Amino acid sequence: MNHTMETILDKMKKEIDQWMAYINDKDAEKIVKRTPLQVGIHGYALLEYADGRVDVTDHVLDLSLPGNRKQNTSEQLSEDQVRELIPELAAYMQHHINTLPRAVIDYRFTFDGKFRVRGGEVNERILDYVDEEKKEQLLERISLYISGKLEAGKYPTKPLETFFLSRHLLDEGLYGELDSGKIIAAFERIQELNKGNKHLAEHRHTLTAALRNWVEDQWLPRYFENTGTEWQREYKKKSGAMLDVTGQSSVELVIYAAICILKYEPSFSRSVGLTFLNCAIELGSTRAEQLMKQGSGAFAEDDVRLRGERVECSANDVFAEVSVHVKQESGESYAQALRFLIHLLKLGFPKSYQIKLKSAVKCWLPMKGLAKSGTHRFFANALEYPEVHPLLEEYAKAAMETFEWYTDMEGEKSCMPGSYAVFGLGLTDPVYFPLAGQYMEKVDVEHQSVQNSFTAALVEQYGFNGETLPLLVTCMLYSTETLKLKIRDELQEGELLRLLLEQVHSLKYYQVEHLVYLIWGGTDKLKKLADKAEGDKKQYLTGLIQAAKRG
Template sequence: MNELQKEALEEMKTAIHKWFDEQENRKDAEEVVLRTTLQVGIFNFAMLDYRPGRTRVDSSKSVGSAAGKKSMKASPFTREQILHEVQPLLVEIVRERLDKLETSPLINYRFTFQGTFATMDGLVELTVLETVYEEKKRQLLERIQSYMEEKLEKGSNPTNRLETFFLARHLLDPYLFPEPEAAKTIALFDRIQELNKEQVEALAEHRRDIIRALTDWVENVFLPRYYDVTRSEYRTNEYVIKPDAVFENKDEPNQPIDLLLYGAVMTIRYEPEFSKFKGQTFLELAKQLGSGKAARMLKEGSDSFSQEDVHMRHELVECKANDVFSLFTIVIRKEEAGAYERAISFILSLLRKDFPKSYKIKLKSSLREFLPIKGLAKSDTHRFFANALAYSELHPLLEEYAREAMEEYEWYEDTESEKSVMPGSYAVFGLGLSSERYFPLVEAYMDLVDDEHQLVHDKFTAVFAETYGITERSTPTLIACLLRSHDSLKLKVQPELESEDKLSLFVQQIETLSDDEAERVLYPIWGKTEKLAALARKERGPRKELIIRLLKAAGA
């Protein structure tokens, strides 16, 4: 090696030793692995990112994203020199440090040291060293077996999320279980959900960890066997089936592809709207491999529901549901209350059985009713609920539906971004405009609505104010709406607030809010508080005092 190359190698050595020294100086390693028996080490990966003058080692797999960063000076190595001269030297350095840590809680049962190297020929990526500690592996397999038997098969108590995090990844780790037993693994995942079903938030976290582990296995272990994968940080993976791909035992029971199908359904049913497409993509890729089950699921839905649940035929109406595409297909044969009652009950029943909360309705009906609110998408879903709202006898059922359907971060799937609405919106808007009886429903809706990503509830708020004005009953609900409003909303209630009685009622409600909340509520009516202050200077008597109280409530 010449002097520049020796300096470069020294820079790599320094970065490697720095990383190992930092880890060995940690005081919490023992404490970390003692949190659960399912963790035998902290690190299973480190990456050397060599760029002259910027070299570093990191345990984050995203370190490769630094590929876009330019080196401070040119690399002195060719690709061949990295592969044949540098890598063997780095193996010796890393091996020497690892040998001292074989029984340490710092290092997992398997450790991979990778590298990205700037060279004269471009970026080179390679695995520098990979090692397995058989004794740690044996201990971990014993602990996994013990945990499954004691906590899942024999256990009856809710489980720890951290244990699910590790167990899900272990069961799908090809270095621990080269060929996963699909049926057993799925049964264990189902058991975890069963044990934690009474704790709603905890159950969601367990499911999230199971889905992440399944997704990682599908994308990094299963699909690359049959597809050439182009990965990107900024868009979805691209898959091209390999010319020599042979997928055997397509529809035999207990095959690895069952884990893909299971993961796809869990993703579709439980992940946020923006992630559901990944589950559908998995099913499409399985179908391309010749899976008849995947083809059936794409056409008819998953096996999560009985045929009676997803298909209802009646002389008044026919309803079908497909959870894979989050779709309800409703054909109204006779335009009467009974048809819509059966259709709403059909939807409600499935939502209570964990049908995806984000969905759309494909409607065949001779009526084209829409809510009297400008700016809402004129979709089939909107039309279905507007049609149903025409029957006052269905209003209690529609409220029941709305309370079940409302879910933050979920959406009706047949609207564009600026017209996106949370499930239950059309029923809530219609009911809220029909009777004061549904004011509590409107307030519950506004407590949930994602106002960072939804705008159209402002349209409802404007119509609500026009419909009810400022009254003792309506004002708390109007304020609940305004607390979720945007700067673009302009509310025309100033003329009504010329009445001292109504202004006094409004002030009393505003004074229960925090400064920020009060300012947000006042903005759609008067704009910035400076305008309200200018108005106060012009007023006299009790009205002036009331406006000053508004300003004080807003912290002005």
């Protein structure tokens, strides 16, 4: 090895030293104790070399890009020189691994090299290290977790456990040949145990991300070439690519990944799920083709198809979509469609779904802040027929589920299934106030704010009085702090203040504090009003201030 090569090697070793010092500057033992499913922290490093510059990271920097390039032709390497350096780098990295605290490195550690050379680039695996003892320990822990926490489990699981388990089960270095049935069963059980839990969406996103990473990084490259870019991928089947026995099993995971993306991820990810299914179809998967046309097959044909003179409905649980074609606009048409929906939901059709509506009528609910979607329009149209209102209530009770969402809107316009039916009925007749109250108690305030618009619309429709006060208090409790209500004038009346004070007696102090903020802008402002008030009014205002105090 000549002097130039030794200089470059020393520079690379110094970068390895710096990276190792950085990853060792953590309380690794404490971190891995958070869950038995983590046996180490770091499992990958990349050394990049281009024109005299070296970096060691756990992600791609791409030093060869013009903006990153430091021209130094005297330190350019040839391919032969790179291959001469690799054993030295592997031995040096292995030496570091052997001296690190045990918890720093995962059961497997891979060290890659990306070298800019004369006339091109060389990408080489420098080191692939497996700690067999850690590997066996991890496999045993995974098995115990699945049998104890999932199969025999009765309680919600932790998102951190799902993060590690999902990646372990899809790790071909850990298992070799993946067991699709076991993986899908575990992922479904996690969702079942966390149903109705505020972390359900997080679990689903974690599982879906792990599946998507496996499909894109491991499965697709075996059969397809990416003819697009890293960010906008397009796939072309490799010449002669076909599914063997192992591939027939793994394609079930690809299909499951596509279903998860289509059901649970935002609409902008829909194209990814469809791409996965189309790739599976290209490889001859009849199941993927069936899913695209008919759904999963978990429901009887009569349950997912309705063909009549007035209305036609079809449901696809894979896409979590219900198509409704109203051929004759009438109450009976919407009644038939609602009965179809209620029956579907009771059979277990995904509650996070959307309605694709074909109708000549375009009605919208009389309130601001709602997305103009097919789902919204269907329920607004149905609301025009009073004889259908009892069915709308039945539908709402079947559809309402915390942490589930209509899938044709996102962000600030997201809303729980049943929202449009409840809002429409509540604004039509006070007889549905109890239904609105039940709805509010299921609202996930952290991820939904359309209830603010409903609350404001209620005040505008019915006013703030003794009849509406109980429901409005409930609505305000489950509204966000951005709610704007103009009800201070009504609360100049002593009787309404007395009723409000009665309503808050059973509430927690922070709930009363929230109500006071929405109505008066905070306890400080309310105190100023109380100081100026007299008689019963002063007593009621003071009572509200006391109820809003901690302890």
